[in-house]
Amino acid sequence: MPGRRILITGIASYLGTELARILEDDPEVEYVAGLDTRRPRVPLARTELIERDIRDPSLLALLPPTGVDTVVHNQIVRRPGAGMSPRRAHDVNVIGSLQLLAACERTPTIHSIVVRGSAGIYGAEPAAPQFFTEDMARLYPLRTRFQRDVAEIENLFGTFAKRHESVACSMLRYQPSIGPAGSTQIPQYLSMPVVPTYLGFDPRIQLIHERDALGALVAAVRRPVRGPVNVAAEGTIGLTRMIRLAGRPTLPIPSPLFSGATAAGKRVGLLDFSPDFQRLLRYGRGVDTARLQSEIGFTPRHTTVAAVEDYVASRRAADVAA
Amino acid sequence: MSDGRPDPGDGPLPLRPVVSFLRALRGGLDGGNGLTGAIADAALALPREARESLEAATRRLGGRYEEDDWGFDEQFADAALPFLEFMFDRWWRVHAEGVQHVPSHGRALLVANHAGIMPWDATMMGVAMMREHPLPRPPRFLVLDWAFDLPYVSVAMRKLGGVPASPFNAIRLLEEDELVAVFPEGVKGAGKSYRERYRVQRFGRGGFIEIALRTGAPIVPVAVVGSEEIHPKLAESSVLARLTGAPYFPITPTFPLLGPLGVVPLPSRWRIEFGEPVDLSVLGPGAADDRALVLELSEHVRDLIQRMVYDNLVKRRHAFA
Numbered sequence: 001m002p003g004r005r006i007l008i009t010g011i012a013s014y015l016g017t018e019l020a021r022i023l024e025d026d027p028e029v030e031y032v033a034g035l036d037t038r039r040p041r042v043p044l045a046r047t048e049l050i051e052r053d054i055r056d057p058s059l060l061a062l063l064p065p066t067g068v069d070t071v072v073h074n075q076i077v078r079r080p081g082a083g084m085s086p087r088r089a090h091d092v093n094v095i096g097s098l099q100l101l102a103a104c105e106r107t108p109t110i111h112s113i114v115v116r117g118s119a120g121i122y123g124a125e126p127a128a129p130q131f132f133t134e135d136m137a138r139l140y141p142l143r144t145r146f147q148r149d150v151a152e153i154e155n156l157f158g159t160f161a162k163r164h165e166s167v168a169c170s171m172l173r174y175q176p177s178i179g180p181a182g183s184t185q186i187p188q189y190l191s192m193p194v195v196p197t198y199l200g201f202d203p204r205i206q207l208i209h210e211r212d213a214l215g216a217l218v219a220a221v222r223r224p225v226r227g228p229v230n231v232a233a234e235g236t237i238g239l240t241r242m243i244r245l246a247g248r249p250t251l252p253i254p255s256p257l258f259s260g261a262t263a264a265g266k267r268v269g270l271l272d273f274s275p276d277f278q279r280l281l282r283y284g285r286g287v288d289t290a291r292l293q294s295e296i297g298f299t300p301r302h303t304t305v306a307a308v309e310d311y312v313a314s315r316r317a318a319d320v321a322a
Numbered sequence: 323m324s325d326g327r328p329d330p331g332d333g334p335l336p337l338r339p340v341v342s343f344l345r346a347l348r349g350g351l352d353g354g355n356g357l358t359g360a361i362a363d364a365a366l367a368l369p370r371e372a373r374e375s376l377e378a379a380t381r382r383l384g385g386r387y388e389e390d391d392w393g394f395d396e397q398f399a400d401a402a403l404p405f406l407e408f409m410f411d412r413w414w415r416v417h418a419e420g421v422q423h424v425p426s427h428g429r430a431l432l433v434a435n436h437a438g439i440m441p442w443d444a445t446m447m448g449v450a451m452m453r454e455h456p457l458p459r460p461p462r463f464l465v466l467d468w469a470f471d472l473p474y475v476s477v478a479m480r481k482l483g484g485v486p487a488s489p490f491n492a493i494r495l496l497e498e499d500e501l502v503a504v505f506p507e508g509v510k511g512a513g514k515s516y517r518e519r520y521r522v523q524r525f526g527r528g529g530f531i532e533i534a535l536r537t538g539a540p541i542v543p544v545a546v547v548g549s550e551e552i553h554p555k556l557a558e559s560s561v562l563a564r565l566t567g568a569p570y571f572p573i574t575p576t577f578p579l580l581g582p583l584g585v586v587p588l589p590s591r592w593r594i595e596f597g598e599p600v601d602l603s604v605l606g607p608g609a610a611d612d613r614a615l616v617l618e619l620s621e622h623v624r625d626l627i628q629r630m631v632y633d634n635l636v637k638r639r640h641a642f643a
Contacts, residue, residue: 126476127467129490130392136490200473204393204480235391244385255473283470286391 003030005068005109006221009054009100010075011047012038014181015116018214019072020047023221033066035059036075054096063103070221071104073097073115076153078146079185079274086145093149094156101160104167112168112224115157116217119173119230119287121150124279130204131288134173134228144275154228161226168224170296172216175232175287176280178307179210180314187311188271190246196262196273197239199252203284204236209307212300219298229296230287233304239281246312255282339368358384392462392495395481399460402482403452409442410449413589414548417638418450420596424542426457429496430599431534432503434544435522435627436511441465442587443549444503445482450594451501462495463503464488466512468569489529496537503544506530506620513558513570519550520635522628528620531602535610538603543623545630548592551641553577590641593634597626 006023010016011034023029024045032047034040035054050062054075075096077089104110122132123140132139142148154171161169178186186207189195208216208231216231243250253261262273273281293299302310343364350360361380365373381387382397389395410416424430436443444463452458464487470476485491487508495502505511506525514523534541555572562578563571577584600623602609609615 126470127486127488129488129494130485131490131494133490198473200475200477202477202480204389236389236393238389238393238395241385241387241389244383246385 003028004070005029005031005033005066006070006072007033007035007063007066007068008047008072008074009035009096010073011044011049012036012040013074014041014210015214015217016040016074017042017044019074019217019221020044022214022218031066031068033068054092055099057099059099059103060106064107066107067109068107069109070112070114070224071100071110072217072221073100073113074217076116076118076150078118078120079272079277090145090149094152097153097156101156104160110167112170112221113157113160114170114217114220114224115153115172117154117171117173117228118146118150119175119232119285120144120147120276121154121173122285122287123147124203124276124283124285126283128283128285131286132230133288134230134291137228143279146274146276168226170220170224170226171228172220172231173228173287174213174216175206175208175230175285177210177213178207178311179213180311180318181210184210185271185277189277190243190248190311191315192248192271194251195243195246195248196251196253196258196265197243198258198282199254201255201282202238202240203280203282204286205239205242205280205284205304206232206236206286207304207307208233208300209302209310212302212307215300216292216296216298219296223296225291225295229291230289231292232287232289233300233302233307234289235303235305236284236286237304237308239284242308245308246315258282339372343368389481392483392485393480394460394462394483398481399483402478403449406445406449407453410446410453413587414446414552414592416446416450416548416592416594418454418594418596420598421450421454422456423596423598424451424455424501425540425599426455426459427499429499429537429539430501430542431492431496431530431537431539432461432501432542432544432596433530433623433627434503434505434546435631436505436507437514437519437546437550438512438553438587440553440585440587441469441479441484442552443546444484444505446549446592447503447544447546447594448483450596459501461501461503464492464505466509466569468567471567489533492530492533493537496533496539502539504530504533506624509569513555513572516550516554516556519554520547520631522624522631525620525624528616531616531619531623532610534602535605535616536607538607540599540601540603541623542599543597543626543630545595545597545627545634546592547594547631547634547638548590548641551590552587554588588642591638591643593638595630595634597630600626 008016017040023032034047035050037053077092080089121137125140142151157169176186177184266272346364350363365376387397460483462483465479465484467486470486507523510523553574557573559571
């Protein structure tokens, strides 16, 4: 079997760069390309960087000549960063995926697509199944813009997979990640001076350690499966317990005032609480991970509690060093 | 305290350890210990029991406690037990019968009649299980979805072993060989009027039978008599229900007249009877798709429970005495 040729979108993100580094070291991988508008934070040895916006129509001409057999779609904006409007995030998510798929149509060498999607599609609901399995994505109406984005992306890839039976399309539904390196939502939330919570609510939260998030992505590239797969650590943790482990004081806010208070916090430069994140902090969410373990063959090394503890320990060490 | 003597050492007995604790705490803090360190040192001045509960409290504040995947918090449940036992023994003077019918290990589905909007009946069944069963184990109980949208109530429910009433949750719990309590009357049971309080309502679409068939769990019918009187519903207000988002808004002799005090349940006398298990496992999981069979079995179990309710009503004699 000839070496594999892989394209990674969103290569400048932590997961994108780390994935490229692992694939570069893999003798079975012949070629790695990375698509992003930014450069990776660390230099990559043999990855060819394509500095284009994922929405750029020139992708249609750029992708086929690379002859890639695998595309890892790692550019779904979960939380618009500084200077990115929700509109633009939506644009990158939906139009970007559409453009990427159009380019894939023109690239007959492709036999697998791995999407780093989100468990956000299940929403966060008071009366939900405590462990969503992959077939429960449509139990509840899609309530937020991000949820609708994820659903649209899943639809696009689902339709593509139906049209091209030879292409295995894995839709990885990630729970929020936590870890020392990433600056994702949960670590940022836990490093606020006081941590806002909903008064009288203490939902179950399920996370994935960032190394495990990476491990799952690598495993899915090596062994692509068809359809959605939940990616999460084993077990859940109560929100209050998580904040206490992080050693932070909480600021309980009555639910009718929560959006207003956090919007005011955002204006003075504190964390942006997206509607999805607000619902997560109120109702929580847990997913079933049987498919990840049995079909992709990946078992996360950290449980949710261990992931939080590892994050807390590394942050303490960093505080001592500083 | 009332005589204003300055020396706290001569104060009423329970005060003495508190004062010496506070002194030691201040000493520890002045000595440059951190707050938790100072508390731990100062705790040595306390009697053993107080010291242990203080240690437990600091452990909890540090996040060092366990919750299982479902959010059940054994420590919390243990801490709540004395209060629930008080409700069991003194408030409702519960008489529990037939607890030995509950299998001591493996999956089982407790099916009970339901009255009152708060899941007091579920917690009392739990106390009966914990106290009178030879091999006690806490039941998980399915709670009306709405409770999980309420501040504090949602947390307490989760930590005591409640899960949202979704068949997916019930099946998963049974597959983990847990003891699961369900109230198939649902909102209809919670919202029945005082006049028809002892009539067991229709058991929905028989979902609990499907669950029992799919998982092969035996059904233990349970009759709870007495929860009907704790919040006697005289009328309901659809306007207030819509305003609060509640499935229905009860008007009782005390609620909403007395405000939050009106939520305090009346001290009726209770009986809980656990019936002989009904084993459906011979029918196999495929039987769950047979609508007619499911409805028939559901009606059969409803009948069993209705009969047990009437039996226990007679045995109880008076509702409040």
